Amino acid sequence: MIVVIVQAVPPRLRGHLRRYLTEVAAGVYVGELSARVRDRLWSRVINACADGRAILVRSANNEQGYLFDLVGHSDREIVDLDGFQITRLLDNRNA
Numbered sequence: 566m567i568v569v570i571v572q573a574v575p576p577r578l579r580g581h582l583r584r585y586l587t588e589v590a591a592g593v594y595v596g597e598l599s600a601r602v603r604d605r606l607w608s609r610v611i612n613a614c615a616d617g618r619a620i621l622v623r624s625a626n627n628e629q630g631y632l633f634d635l636v637g638h639s640d641r642e643i644v645d646l647d648g649f650q651i652t653r654l655l656d657n658r659n660a
Contacts, residue, residue, distance in 0.1 A: 568622040572618050573618065574610075574617035575615055616638060618638050620633060620636075621633060629650065
């Protein structure tokens with residue numbers, strides 16, 4: 566299972582996501598895809614994200630049961646803590 570969450574992305578990207586996934590809320594897409602299709606879809610999201618942002622959450626065979634990736638303008642970054650993925654809020658005060 567995968568979940569893709571997008572914000573401020575072009576409408577054509579939202580339309581492309583709807584071809585493969587179900588939009589359960591504004592900008593939240595859920596579905597079951599093969600690893601190959603998932604990777605190709607995520608590559609398309611990365612290339613089409615423009616000034617927006619996107620999050621991919623996917624099932625994984627690890628202790629957490631999932632992995633996630635971030636792309637675009639985000640106030641967070643992924644940190645790996647002994648195999649667990651967590652997010653850290655970036656300090657933008659000096660930016």
